[in-house]
Each structure stands twice: as structure tokens, then as C-alpha cells.
Amino acid sequence: MHPCEIEEQNRYLLRRQRAFRAAADVVADAWATFPEVRAIAVIGSVAKPLWKEIPRFQPFRRLRIELWHECGDLDLAVWIESQHRLGELRRARDAALRKAAMAGTGSGIVGHQVDTFLLEPGSDRYLGRLCSYSQCPKGKRDCATPGCGAIRFNKRIAEFKPRDDLLAMVPDTMLYDHAAGRLRFAVDLPETGDGRAVSGCIEQSGSNAEASRHPLERTGGRKPKSYKVIYKITWPNGKIYIGSDLTDSITYFGSPDKNLLEADFGTREARGDMTIRREILWESDTASDQEVRRKEREFIVALRANDPAVGYNKLPKIGSGGAGPSGNVPRRRDWN
Structure with missing residues (x-):
């Protein structure tokens, strides 16, 4: 594999961590307005400098090529005195992320990618998770877990027990304290910095001769599997x-x-110098086409890209369920 391919994947993984950190700051600012929230910290891999490991995805796993760790979601620890407004906390989180996206300062992270651990102030006792469903109970399989929803929007996970080191980094990653206010920003936390540049590319770890070959050469002329992206x-x-x-x-x-673009950029001056940004919000090399369509619709709705004041997606129409026959996601031409 060419070193530049490894570099590009490493850059993506670093960008992904930075996106989660930016989302942590957005959510922390929104939740700091709730008097029952006593403290907020970012935890998990988003809080740490990334480390090298053999990833779960191909072809890097097959070739035993180490990459930066992949952050799967954003873990937040929230010390909370009262749980009577968990539903409002969820809505405030989602609204803040949408507002940041609309203002162009967002990171593409949506509410269900934020995993919130609820803790008791003083004792650090684990209370549960903040549920991301829009209602409680939702009638999902998760909702049948004993204790789930006993306090509305407090999610319980069967047999889950917090690790002893869950809060080990909190002294260095606490974002907000009720008494002191803002302590730090997640985007300013230390990042990894040992990538070595070689001819404009990150140096490949190890000396695997197979890994250094061009992808088409390595696969006998067959094109390697590509990612599906949102x-x-x-x-x-x-x-x-x-x-x-x-x-x-x-x-x-x-x-x-x-026609929508021509209406917004109708003058020669507007078209003379345009900067258009393209961001990958989600990717997979294993998802089915149906799953990709479903995820696409989720992002359209979450980021309000189908609101004419916000975006250029015409469908699904605002307020429509968007489900096709038998609950299937409709064909792309029907809603994108």
C-alpha cells in the first residue's frame, strides 16, 4: 500500500477526533445553562492523544498496518443533581449541534453520536445514560431492559458496569464546573504528534513488503473495495x-x-470566486446500500438540510415520516 493512502486514512482519523472534540464544546456550552448540571467532562478515546493500533477495517487489518485509533463516538461524563429534565437536556444537546451546523461552525456530529454517562455529584456514583430516543419509552428492544425509563430518558444497559478507570482522566479533561465555570475547551486537549513526514506522507510503521505494494498490484489487478460515504x-x-x-x-x-443554486448565486460576481467545502460525515466498507440510504436520511433530518432556509435537500419533506412500504426507507429519488 502506498504511504500516502495510509497518511490519508490517518488524517481522517485525526479529523474525526477533532470533530468529536468540537461537538463536546458545543454540548458543554448548552448544558452549562442547566443549574442541575454540576460538572461536565469529556472521557474515553476522544479525550486522549490517539495511539497506533491495527484497525478493525480492511484492507489495513488484513495487511496488519497500524493506524491511529478510531473514535467511535463522543463520551461525556455529566454530574447532575436532579434528573427531572433529562428530556430537555437531550433536546438542548441536539438543538446546539444543529445550530452549530447551520452557522458553519459545526463538526457534522449529531446527537445520537454523543454517549452521556450520568453521575452523582460528590460520590461519582453511576446513575445511567442519557437516552437519545425522542420519547420515553420508545417501544424499542432497549426499552425492555430492567430499570430503563424508570426515570424518563435515563437509559439502562443490561449488565453494564463502569470500568474502574472510567474517570481516570477527568482532572485533565473537565470542561465545566458549576462553581468555577468553563475550565478548558476540548479542542485544546493534547493531540498526538508523532507522525513522521516522509515525502509528504506519514511514514508506514514496520517493513511489511506486501503493505508497500500498490493496491492493484496487491490484489492481482482487481480494484480494492471502496467505502460508502455520507x-x-x-x-x-x-x-x-x-x-x-x-x-x-x-x-x-x-x-x-x-434552479435553487441559480437563484442563490444568480450574479456573475457570486459565481466568479466560490469556495465549496465537502466533508465526510460517515463511512463504511461493510454497510448495505439500504443502510447507507437510511443513514443519509438521518443526517438530512438531523442537520435540517431539507429546510429551504438551511439546505438544498428537497426531500424528505419537513414533517414527513419518510418511510416506504413495510417501513422500508424509500428510494433515493423519492426523498433526496
Whole structure:
């Protein structure tokens, strides 16, 4: 594998951690307005400098190529005196992330990617998790866990017991304290810094001769499996477009409605110098096409890209369920 391919994947993993850290700051600011919230800390891998490991995804796993650790979600610890407004905490989190996305300062992270551990002030006793469902109970399988929803929006996970080191880094990663206010920002936490640049690429660890070969040479001329991605396009006026690409083409920038774009950029001056940003919000090399469509719709709704004031996605229409026959996600042309 060419070193530049490894570099690009490492850059993505570092960007992903930075995106989660930016989301932590957005959520912390929103929750600091609740008097029952006594402290907020970022925990887990998002709080730490990343480390090298053999990843779970191909082809890097098969070739035993080490990459930076992949942050799967954002873990927050919240010390809370009363749980009577957990539903409002959930809504405030989601609204803050949407507002940041609309302002162009967001990181593409949505509410269900934030895993919140609820703790008792003073004792650090684990109380449960903040549920991300829009209602409690939701009627899902998770809701049948004993104790789940006994306090509305307090999620219980069967047989879960917090690790002894869950809060080990808290002295260095506490973002907010009720008495002291803002202590630090997650985006300022230490990052990893031992990537060694070689001819513009991160040096490959080890001396695996197989790993140094070109992908087509390594696979006998067959094209290696590509990722399926959900991306966000941000136009110069701040409006966004969410789309999916099943081939991970670097040149694909979606297919927003031409008439809508011409209406917003109707002058020669507006078209003369345009900077368009493309961000990968989600990717997978194992997901089915149906799952990709479902995730695409989730991002459209979560980021309000189908609101004409916010984005260029025309469908699903605001307020529509978006489900097709038998609960299936509709075909792309029906809602994107």
C-alpha cells in the first residue's frame, strides 16, 4: 500500500477526533445553562492523544498496518443533581449541534453520536445514560431492559458496569464546573504528534513488503473495495447539501437542484470566486446500500438540510415520516 493512502486514512482519523472534540464544546456550552448540571467532562478515546493500533477495517487489518485509533463516538461524563429534565437536556444537546451546523461552525456530529454517562455529584456514583430516543419509552428492544425509563430518558444497559478507570482522566479533561465555570475547551486537549513526514506522507510503521505494494498490484489487478460515504457540502452562503456516494468518488459533489443554486448565486460576481467545502460525515466498507440510504436520511433530518432556509435537500419533506412500504426507507429519488 502506498504511504500516502495510509497518511490519508490517518488524517481522517485525526479529523474525526477533532470533530468529536468540537461537538463536546458545543454540548458543554448548552448544558452549562442547566443549574442541575454540576460538572461536565469529556472521557474515553476522544479525550486522549490517539495511539497506533491495527484497525478493525480492511484492507489495513488484513495487511496488519497500524493506524491511529478510531473514535467511535463522543463520551461525556455529566454530574447532575436532579434528573427531572433529562428530556430537555437531550433536546438542548441536539438543538446546539444543529445550530452549530447551520452557522458553519459545526463538526457534522449529531446527537445520537454523543454517549452521556450520568453521575452523582460528590460520590461519582453511576446513575445511567442519557437516552437519545425522542420519547420515553420508545417501544424499542432497549426499552425492555430492567430499570430503563424508570426515570424518563435515563437509559439502562443490561449488565453494564463502569470500568474502574472510567474517570481516570477527568482532572485533565473537565470542561465545566458549576462553581468555577468553563475550565478548558476540548479542542485544546493534547493531540498526538508523532507522525513522521516522509515525502509528504506519514511514514508506514514496520517493513511489511506486501503493505508497500500498490493496491492493484496487491490484489492481482482487481480494484480494492471502496467505502460508502455520507457527505456534507457547504456552499458559500452557508447552506448545506447532504448526500451519499456508494463508490467514494473524490470528484462527486452531489446533485442539488440546479434552479435553487441559480437563484442563490444568480450574479456573475457570486459565481466568479466560490469556495465549496465537502466533508465526510460517515463511512463504511461493510454497510448495505439500504443502510447507507437510511443513514443519509438521518443526517438530512438531523442537520435540517431539507429546510429551504438551511439546505438544498428537497426531500424528505419537513414533517414527513419518510418511510416506504413495510417501513422500508424509500428510494433515493423519492426523498433526496
